[in-house]
Structure formats: C-alpha cells, structure tokens
Amino acid sequence: MKRPHWFDFTLPLAVIVVQVWGSAGAQNAQVHPGDPNSRIPLDALGFSLLAAGPVGLLVRRTRPVVALCVAAVATCVYVGAGYSYGPVFASPIIALFNAVQTGHRRAAWSVAGAVYLFFVCYTTWLVPAHQGWLHQASIGAIILVVLTAAEMARARREERAERERVGEEEARRQASEERLTMAQELHDVLGHSISLIHVQASTALHLIDEHPEQARTALATIKQASKDGLTEMRSVLGVLRDGAPRSPTAGLDQLDELVARAGPDVTMETAGDPRPLPPGVERAAYRIIQESLTNVTKHAPGARATVTITYGAEELSVRVADGGSTGPGALADENGGNGIPGMRERAAALGGSLTAHALPAGFLVEALLPIPPVAGDEPSEDTE
Structure with missing residues (x-):
C-alpha cells in the first residue's frame, strides 16, 4: 500500500x-x-x-x-x-x-x-x-531478528505483488478471450445475415420482372434477415455494457427462428431426450448450425437441408446435411472463407470434434460435443 x-x-x-x-x-x-x-x-x-x-x-x-x-x-x-x-x-x-x-x-x-x-x-x-560472549550473542540475535523480520515482510510483499500480477494477467487473458469470442460471434452473425441477404437480393433481381410476387417474398426475407441480424448483433455487443452478461446469448432455444429464416427447404429433427446444456455447448451448437446453413445458402441455394440434433448420454450430435444444388451458388465465385475451420475450432475448444465432407449429392457437416451425463446415468463403482 x-x-x-x-x-x-x-x-x-x-x-x-x-x-x-x-x-x-x-x-x-x-x-x-x-x-x-x-x-x-x-x-x-x-x-x-x-x-x-x-x-x-x-x-x-x-x-x-x-x-x-x-x-x-x-x-x-x-x-x-x-x-x-x-x-x-x-x-x-x-x-x-x-x-x-x-x-x-x-x-x-x-x-x-x-x-x-x-x-x-x-x-x-x-x-x-x-x-563477554553472552552480551555479544545478544546483540547479534537482535540484529538477526530485525533482518529476519524484514526478509519475511519483503517475501510476503513480493508474494502479494506476484498474486496481483498473475491476477492482472489472467484478467487480461480473459478479456482477450472474450474479445476473440465476440469477434467470432460477430463474424458468424454478419456472415449468415449478409449471405442470406445477398442470395435473396439476387433472387429478387432475377424475378422482379417476370415473377414480382416471388420477388416480393425475397424482399420480405431480406427485411426480416436484416432486422434479425441487427438484433443479434446488438445482443453480442451488449456484453460491452456494464452489468451485461459476459457471454453471447445464442442458444438452442433460438434454433426454430434460425431454421425459419433459412427458408422452407430447411427442416429440423430432434432425437433423444432434450435437456438443459451448458451455455458454451448451446452457443457452439447454434453457431455451427448457423454457419452450415450459411454455407448452404452460399454454395447450394435452393437445396433441401436437414438439421438433426441428437441428445446422447454424454455427447450432443449436431448434423447438417443438404442434397446439393442443380445450379451454381450465388456466392460461388468467392474465395473460401474460415467457416469450416471456425466451426472445427469451436468444437475442439469444448473437447469435441467436427467433420465436414461432400456427399454423393450434397454436403454434410457433423459435430460431436461432449455434454454432462444424464442424472442417474453416471457410472458407479462396483463394490466387492
């Protein structure tokens, strides 16, 4: 002090x-x-x-x-x-x-x-x-007591300073991780919304003369996608405000809205017994599905896609498969991005895995994320 x-x-x-x-x-x-x-x-x-x-x-x-x-x-x-x-x-x-x-x-x-x-x-x-020597020893003992007390006080102060330094470094590391998380969240939010808007805008331009009603539907989709994207972006940026949650809020409870925005060609299936999951797992599963649907929109517009969520005993399976497109994607001329590597990093950060590969007709993304076992299903030790 x-x-x-x-x-x-x-x-x-x-x-x-x-x-x-x-x-x-x-x-x-x-x-x-x-x-x-x-x-x-x-x-x-x-x-x-x-x-x-x-x-x-x-x-x-x-x-x-x-x-x-x-x-x-x-x-x-x-x-x-x-x-x-x-x-x-x-x-x-x-x-x-x-x-x-x-x-x-x-x-x-x-x-x-x-x-x-x-x-x-x-x-x-x-x-x-x-x-005599007893007097000399007493003087030496007093000096040693003073020096020992000073050394102990110095050691305690250095230990306290080291703890404070480690605490500050940990705080900086956590802040850096939070910034990276927010950057990744923003990338996923904006990438999904802008890709959807791009595809729908291309569709509207193509249909506006011959099929104006279908073009109107595409424009309505653009309006809703931009609104949802802004809302989700504000939610992600809300972590910067004092007293706000320290993690983005995307979760599996928002999957229905995500699938609805993706269009009528996307369906969702659930297997196993749904149950509450850790926020990190829910957020990773949501973003993996969102990025996979974004890739479908980019590279296989109009393809039918199926999202399958399977609740296992100790892992959550996330599967997104599409049947492929008969025509070129609206963004097919763009260079490959960081979508699949980013999804793989999300899964690996939780101790899981992600595979992504082409099918005979279409593409498949599958992630396995570890989750806490169902209460009562934990393995027990046999007593002899």
Missing part, C-alpha cells in the same frame, strides 16, 4: 522526538559522576547525533542505502562517544528494515555486519567493564 507523502516527514520527526526525549530520560539512570563505568551526559554533539539518524530517514525512499549508512554511522558515533544507551537504535532499525524492503538486501546485511563488529569491538575493548 502506498503511503501519503506527509508520512515521509512525519516518521523522521516522530523518531527524533522519541530518540531525544527517550535518551534524555535514559541518561538519568546511566550518568553517575565519579563512576568509571558512567556514561557521559548529553551535550550539543549528543543531541545532534540523536537527530542525525532520523534526518537521514528523509531520503529512505529515494536513497535507502544512504539513509541506512547515515543512521548506522550516527548511532555508532553516538555510542562510541560514551553517551547513554536508549532509543538511539530506533533510526538504524527502521533504516535497516527499509533497505531490505526496497531490495537492497546485500547493503543491509553488510551494514548490519559492520555495526555488529563495531559493537563487539566496543564492548570488548573500549569500555571499562568488558562484556
């Missing part, structure tokens, strides 16, 4: 107050005139050293190693000059913790080692009452 800028000045000021006020109080129990082991009373130099360490904390964000060195040197000079022990160690502890947190671990451990060596030498040879 990012701290406010005023905290950069408040913390050093608070540490100055604690070190000066606490050290002034601590010297009452450590300054004994005439005692060779007495600490010396605070003077201008002592107060300056007490303030120097906290002042160095002002640059702890931009120059953490400089802040650590200033605090460590000021503390060592203060103790080496003979002033009383007390909260003077607050500033180097904060600076040491900050250096580890900001990634300057080598400098932190090096300065900590140098401070420890200073205290070992000072308490062993430079004070009248020499201290």
Whole structure:
C-alpha cells in the first residue's frame, strides 16, 4: 500500500522526538559522576547525533542505502562517544528494515555486519567493564531478528505483488478471450445475415420482372434477415455494457427462428431426450448450425437441408446435411472463407470434434460435443 507523502516527514520527526526525549530520560539512570563505568551526559554533539539518524530517514525512499549508512554511522558515533544507551537504535532499525524492503538486501546485511563488529569491538575493548560472549550473542540475535523480520515482510510483499500480477494477467487473458469470442460471434452473425441477404437480393433481381410476387417474398426475407441480424448483433455487443452478461446469448432455444429464416427447404429433427446444456455447448451448437446453413445458402441455394440434433448420454450430435444444388451458388465465385475451420475450432475448444465432407449429392457437416451425463446415468463403482 502506498503511503501519503506527509508520512515521509512525519516518521523522521516522530523518531527524533522519541530518540531525544527517550535518551534524555535514559541518561538519568546511566550518568553517575565519579563512576568509571558512567556514561557521559548529553551535550550539543549528543543531541545532534540523536537527530542525525532520523534526518537521514528523509531520503529512505529515494536513497535507502544512504539513509541506512547515515543512521548506522550516527548511532555508532553516538555510542562510541560514551553517551547513554536508549532509543538511539530506533533510526538504524527502521533504516535497516527499509533497505531490505526496497531490495537492497546485500547493503543491509553488510551494514548490519559492520555495526555488529563495531559493537563487539566496543564492548570488548573500549569500555571499562568488558562484556563477554553472552552480551555479544545478544546483540547479534537482535540484529538477526530485525533482518529476519524484514526478509519475511519483503517475501510476503513480493508474494502479494506476484498474486496481483498473475491476477492482472489472467484478467487480461480473459478479456482477450472474450474479445476473440465476440469477434467470432460477430463474424458468424454478419456472415449468415449478409449471405442470406445477398442470395435473396439476387433472387429478387432475377424475378422482379417476370415473377414480382416471388420477388416480393425475397424482399420480405431480406427485411426480416436484416432486422434479425441487427438484433443479434446488438445482443453480442451488449456484453460491452456494464452489468451485461459476459457471454453471447445464442442458444438452442433460438434454433426454430434460425431454421425459419433459412427458408422452407430447411427442416429440423430432434432425437433423444432434450435437456438443459451448458451455455458454451448451446452457443457452439447454434453457431455451427448457423454457419452450415450459411454455407448452404452460399454454395447450394435452393437445396433441401436437414438439421438433426441428437441428445446422447454424454455427447450432443449436431448434423447438417443438404442434397446439393442443380445450379451454381450465388456466392460461388468467392474465395473460401474460415467457416469450416471456425466451426472445427469451436468444437475442439469444448473437447469435441467436427467433420465436414461432400456427399454423393450434397454436403454434410457433423459435430460431436461432449455434454454432462444424464442424472442417474453416471457410472458407479462396483463394490466387492
């Protein structure tokens, strides 16, 4: 969490107050005139050293190693000059913790080692009452506790940052997948509608002089196809609005409308026991049928086509077969598109398969999509 800028000045000021006020109080129990082991009373130099360490904390964000060195040197000079022990160690502890947190671990451990060596030498040879190994071990333990706490805090912060980074990458990946899904949905919607409009417009132009009533029927089909295409496109683009569903809404419940738009030469059959299916399976089945009927409109106009939906125990079969056309398709002169590869990708994304091949008369598209088994039909383990 990012701290406010005023905290950069408040913390050093608070540490100055604690070190000066606490050290002034601590010297009452450590300054004994005439005692060779007495600490010396605070003077201008002592107060300056007490303030120097906290002042160095002002640059702890931009120059953490400089802040650590200033605090460590000021503390060592203060103790080496003979002033009383007390909260003077607050500033180097904060600076040491900050250096580890900001990634300057080598400098932190090096300065900590140098401070420890200073205290070992000072308490062993430079004070009248020499201290033993237990005192030196206590100093080392305190320094290690500070460093360990800093390392643990740094590790937790890095772990939290890594989780946030992974979460952001996952969100970007999901957003990218949603954009690809919407692009594919738009391709299918527009491809189907425009192909149908193209074919019907060609039919209307061909019949408008000799058979105006049939041309009127083709124009009515164009009107309805354009209206339905716009409605479905708005539905797909609706996922961009706040609070809208995060997936397009095409499903098997709209198949009747799709088949009706395709014309009287298309029939639909259902086998098995219909049941609710996962939205992804319904959407894939709908788009596969839509793209297959679009291909019939493009390449075999007027051909009779049959759409067969079979609900199996663990898979949904989608079959679209047409009987072929006696004349060239209205869009036969166009290059092949991505219709069949796109359908195959939809099926494969769900763990299914799709085959598309020519028949002796016509064309067949068949997809097998895995679906959850019927409740009560799951295989059970035999007990011995």
